[in-house]
Amino acid sequence: xxxxxxxxxxxxxxxxxxxxxxxxxxxxxxxxxxxxxxxxxxxxxxxxxxxxxxxxxxxxxxxxxxxxxxxxxxxxxxxxxxxxxxxxxxxxxxxxxxxxxxxxxxxxxxxxxxxxxxxxxxxxxxxxxxxxxxxxxxxxxxxxxxxxxxxxxxxxxxxxxxxxxxxxxxxxxxxxxxxxxxxxxxxxxxxxxxxxxxxxxxxxxxxxxxxxxxxxxxxxxxxxxxxxxxxxxxxxxxxxxxxxxxxxxxxxxxxxxxxxxxxxxxxxxxxxxxxxxxxxxxxxxxxxxxxxxxxxxxxxxxxxxxxxx
Amino acid sequence: xxxxxxxxxxxxxxxxxxxxxxxxxxxxxxxxxxxxxxxxxxxxxxxxxxxxxxxxxxxxxxxxxxxxxxxxxxxxxxxxxxxxxxxxxxxxxxxxxxxxxxxxxxxxxxxxxxxxxxxxxxxxxxxxxxxxxxxxxxxxxxxxxxxxxxxxxxxxxxxxxxxxxxxxxxxxxxxxxxxxxxxxxxxxxxxxxxxxxxxxxxxxxxxxxxxxxxxxxxxxxxxxxxxxxxxxxxxxxxxxxxxxxxxxxxxxxxxxxxxxxxxxxxxxxxxxxxxxxxxxxxxxxxxxxxxxxxxxxxxxxxxxxxxxx
Numbered sequence: 001x002x003x004x005x006x007x008x009x010x011x012x013x014x015x016x017x018x019x020x021x022x023x024x025x026x027x028x029x030x031x032x033x034x035x036x037x038x039x040x041x042x043x044x045x046x047x048x049x050x051x052x053x054x055x056x057x058x059x060x061x062x063x064x065x066x067x068x069x070x071x072x073x074x075x076x077x078x079x080x081x082x083x084x085x086x087x088x089x090x091x092x093x094x095x096x097x098x099x100x101x102x103x104x105x106x107x108x109x110x111x112x113x114x115x116x117x118x119x120x121x122x123x124x125x126x127x128x129x130x131x132x133x134x135x136x137x138x139x140x141x142x143x144x145x146x147x148x149x150x151x152x153x154x155x156x157x158x159x160x161x162x163x164x165x166x167x168x169x170x171x172x173x174x175x176x177x178x179x180x181x182x183x184x185x186x187x188x189x190x191x192x193x194x195x196x197x198x199x200x201x202x203x204x205x206x207x208x209x210x211x212x213x214x215x216x217x218x219x220x221x222x223x224x225x226x227x228x229x230x231x232x233x234x235x236x237x238x239x240x241x242x243x244x245x246x247x248x249x250x251x252x253x254x255x256x257x258x259x260x261x262x263x264x265x266x267x268x269x270x271x272x273x274x275x276x277x278x279x280x281x282x283x284x285x286x287x288x289x290x291x292x293x294x295x296x297x298x299x300x301x302x303x304x305x306x307x308x309x
Numbered sequence: 310x311x312x313x314x315x316x317x318x319x320x321x322x323x324x325x326x327x328x329x330x331x332x333x334x335x336x337x338x339x340x341x342x343x344x345x346x347x348x349x350x351x352x353x354x355x356x357x358x359x360x361x362x363x364x365x366x367x368x369x370x371x372x373x374x375x376x377x378x379x380x381x382x383x384x385x386x387x388x389x390x391x392x393x394x395x396x397x398x399x400x401x402x403x404x405x406x407x408x409x410x411x412x413x414x415x416x417x418x419x420x421x422x423x424x425x426x427x428x429x430x431x432x433x434x435x436x437x438x439x440x441x442x443x444x445x446x447x448x449x450x451x452x453x454x455x456x457x458x459x460x461x462x463x464x465x466x467x468x469x470x471x472x473x474x475x476x477x478x479x480x481x482x483x484x485x486x487x488x489x490x491x492x493x494x495x496x497x498x499x500x501x502x503x504x505x506x507x508x509x510x511x512x513x514x515x516x517x518x519x520x521x522x523x524x525x526x527x528x529x530x531x532x533x534x535x536x537x538x539x540x541x542x543x544x545x546x547x548x549x550x551x552x553x554x555x556x557x558x559x560x561x562x563x564x565x566x567x568x569x570x571x572x573x574x575x576x577x578x579x580x581x582x583x584x585x586x587x588x589x590x591x592x593x594x595x596x597x598x599x600x601x602x603x604x605x606x607x608x609x610x611x612x613x614x615x616x617x618x
Contacts, residue, residue: 096532098527098528098531099483099484099527099531099607129595129596143455144453144455145455146452146453146454146455146600146602147598147600147602173508174408174507174508175408183592183593185595197507198483198506198507198508198531199482199483199507199508199509199602199604199605200508200602200605201605202598202600202602202605203586203589203594203598203601203605205596205598206595206596207593207594207595207596218407218408219407219534219535222407222408222507222531222532222535223405223531223532223533223534223535224532225528225532226528226531226532277512280512283492284492284516285512285516286438286494286515286516287438287514287515287516289456289511289512289514291455291456291511292512293455293456293508293509293511295508296508296509296510296511296512298408
């Protein structure tokens with residue numbers, strides 16, 4: 001008797017809704033997640049901006065990362081420069097800490113003299129832990145959050161904001177990608193990147209620059225054997241996983257790009273999706289929670305539907 | 310420049326505090342997690358009850374699971390009977406779903422005729438989704454929770470309770486172990502077990518019977534390659550990871566038992582630990598969160614300190 005919880009969003013992602021052309025009508029009853037996706041319109045989905053999409057090629061396959069220039073413009077510009085300079089090619093995943101993060105970059109680590117030069121990218125950037133909330137299309141969630149006064153989504157990214165300070169920031173949810181730093185707040189430059197692989201470490205919010213999120217391929221990073229050294233660093237060079245290449249989607253021929261689209265997070269369909277996660281209506285559930293956490297919501301991803309013909 | 314967040318509790322676990330005999334004095338300033346652990350007394354730690362500790366032996370090593378008879382007495386009794394009957398020996402991990410659960414049991418799954426007989430264990434048990442809060446030593450956390458009216462710890466287990474219903478239940482945090490079920494609420498019997506390997510799926514709370522938690526060895530389960538089938542089931546028998554044996558610690562010679570102890574969750578030291586996680590005082594942090602989630606708190610584990618001499 002296998003455990004049969006509702007289909008996870010990551011799975012739903014793969015269920016291309018072939019007949020997804022009817023708008024979401026006012027439902028007679030609450031919809032399941034699958035029903036929301038089945039009823040979505042093409043306009044409920046968007047494609048990633050190729051200039052802000054990073055492909056990380058590992059021996060096991062590709063990881064697709066959506067960058068967040070609206071939250072970390074300087075870091076994203078630097079990551080773009082690093083990718084264009086092929087900086088990451090031949091570097092490696094050097095750290096895997098259970099229930100925390102997987103991190104990649106130069107295995108030379110703190111040995112500054114041994115580190116690969118950054119090329120056209122900058123060594124020094126300002127910390128980008130938050131930004132003014134003004135100017136962001138912040139789509140709030142209905143439920144309260146313990147870590148921040150308000151949580152919601154901005155352009156597909158899980159985010160928080162504080163009306164008192166007027167600041168907004170990306171939240172450290174599963175799949176969030178950040179720029180590793182040393183003690184100094186402004187010691188990150190995007191050449192060391194990490195991704196969250198466990199319970200959302202929200203204590204990192206406002207303490208480090210978050211630069212994007214993994215859209216496809218988390219399972220290529222989350223399963224990497226945990227490192228035996230402090231903080232999950234690999235102690236043996238042979239354990240490191242090579243990065244074959246890191247490229248912006250815009251620098252890859254169009255036919256080689258990932259043919260995916262993601263659900264928009266500012267529509268009535270999104271609100272119906274959120275409600276379907278707040279109160280599961282799938283037959284398996286006997287107790288709808290009446291709540292959802294900003295880090296419990298995976299933004300659905302699917303292959304771009306084929307043109308009708 | 311490696312990312313240098315505070316040491317995770319799982320790491321702290323391995324830092325045996327050799328001189329842990331002074332009680333926690335009223336601190337002049339807030340303590341870091343490491344300082345709390347260093348200042349803990351022997352009485353702030355406890356050993357696991359061997360009769361309620363399950364050793365899961367995988368090819369990669371051992372997983373130690375603490376069972377929760379106070380929350381799921383019938384399921385725990387059945388798991389004890391299954392372990393004594395060597396039921397799990399030679400069965401396998403059959404499912405690994407990213408950011409959700411890893412599950413083990415009989416690979417025959419729904420093919421009831423092919424399933425291994427349960428021996429002395431029972432096929433049918435009542436659902437144990439919650440229990441009366443009365444009679445439990447519920448040690449509440451200071452922060453609110455979105456999923457439940459109150460959250461805290463009971464005997465080392467992350468838990469929730471509702472004063473209105475008078476019920477208490479275990480929360481689905483990273484490392485929580487539950488009993489898989491089919492559509493019927495009472496269709497679990499402990500022969501199919503799963504462990505949470507991602508963001509806490511709190512929507513499962515009150516929908517399934519939670520039977521324990523992984524104390525040591527999560528990294529042997531969390532890194533298992535994700536399955537390619539629906540819900541992360543392996544599609545190829547060769548991908549399944551064999552369970553070499555599952556034994557109660559009480560059925561293993563004392564010298565073969567795991568020499569570990571865990572921090573008690575009902576002491577002033579625990580409260581100081583919680584505060585050290587609510588507001589990180591480690592030098593790296595510039596913004597203390599002022600909050601902690603019940604699922605962000607790992608109960609520290611360490612080797613049993615050697616006798617002084």
